[in-house]
Amino acid sequence: MEKDGHRALVFTASGPGGTVVVQTRRGALVQDRWPDLVAAAEAQLPPGLLLDGELVVWDTEAGRLSFEALQRRAAARARGALALAVKWPASFAAFDLLQQDGQDLLTRPQLLVLGRHDQNGRLRAVGRTVPLRPDAARQVAEHLTAAAPGHPWEGVRFSVTWGSRDVLDTTLVHPDLVAEVSADPAVDHGGVFRHPLRFRRLRLDVGAADVPRFGEGQAAAGADRRYAPHHRARPVPLGRGPNHPFPRPT
Numbered sequence: 001m002e003k004d005g006h007r008a009l010v011f012t013a014s015g016p017g018g019t020v021v022v023q024t025r026r027g028a029l030v031q032d033r034w035p036d037l038v039a040a041a042e043a044q045l046p047p048g049l050l051l052d053g054e055l056v057v058w059d060t061e062a063g064r065l066s067f068e069a070l071q072r073r074a075a076a077r078a079r080g081a082l083a084l085a086v087k088w089p090a091s092f093a094a095f096d097l098l099q100q101d102g103q104d105l106l107t108r109p110q111l112l113v114l115g116r117h118d119q120n121g122r123l124r125a126v127g128r129t130v131p132l133r134p135d136a137a138r139q140v141a142e143h144l145t146a147a148a149p150g151h152p153w154e155g156v157r158f159s160v161t162w163g164s165r166d167v168l169d170t171t172l173v174h175p176d177l178v179a180e181v182s183a184d185p186a187v188d189h190g191g192v193f194r195h196p197l198r199f200r201r202l203r204l205d206v207g208a209a210d211v212p213r214f215g216e217g218q219a220a221a222g223a224d225r226r227y228a229p230h231h232r233a234r235p236v237p238l239g240r241g242p243n244h245p246f247p248r249p250t
Contacts, residue, residue, distance in 0.1 A: 005054030050099035118214035127193035147172035
């Protein structure tokens with residue numbers, strides 16, 4: 001479904017008289033473009049929920065999901081949104097419940113920031129993954145442990161994507177796991193991947209010491225690479241505080 005949907009967060013009303021909010025991964029508020037989803041959430045969902053998932057649009061004539069119709073709806077303004085909602089009704093495929101009654105329920109990583117050591121032993125960030133599928137997130141969460149004080153990335157901020165102003169709300173973890181990923185070869189001058197990496201699996205058969213050093217070997221040039229996860233993370237817009245990772249937009 002990933003190729004046919006747009007990732008989004010849905011906030012149900014926080015209380016009586018409240019409104020449903022639909023927020024893109026970049027922080028834009030777009031509920032005016034999805035009046036059918038807002039109406040369904042108001043009628044069917046309890047207040048105080050935060051859902052992570054994908055917006056999808058069903059083409060009733062073709063009998064299938066339509067990415068073209070989704071793009072048309074995503075670009076529509078409030079004046080034309082109602083007509084498009086009748087022609088191309090939308091659905092929200094929820095992947096995860098992040099908050100209930102305003103309380104954060106997130107215990108699994110949403111994505112990973114990956115790193116490798118260079119020849120001098122310095123830990124170098126090389127990229128972050130796309131959002132993890134629920135089964136992958138559960139697998140990774142079973143093996144992650146919180147980092148001890150003194151992690152070299154303490155106080156470091158990471159952007160959601162290459163060149164983005166949005167930052168990740170991160171939790172440092174002990175770098176003793178190896179992740180196998182699939183990646184586009186494009187990197188910047190600092191050796192950081194320009195595009196998000198796709199997590200394939202944990203390599204529990206090898207350790208972090210087995211990963212080639214930064215800039216060395218197949219890991220520097222091949223499509224399949226192994227890295228040590230150092231953060232579990234979730235994207236949040238710039239300026240949100242660490243104690244409230246998903247405050248309700250206003």
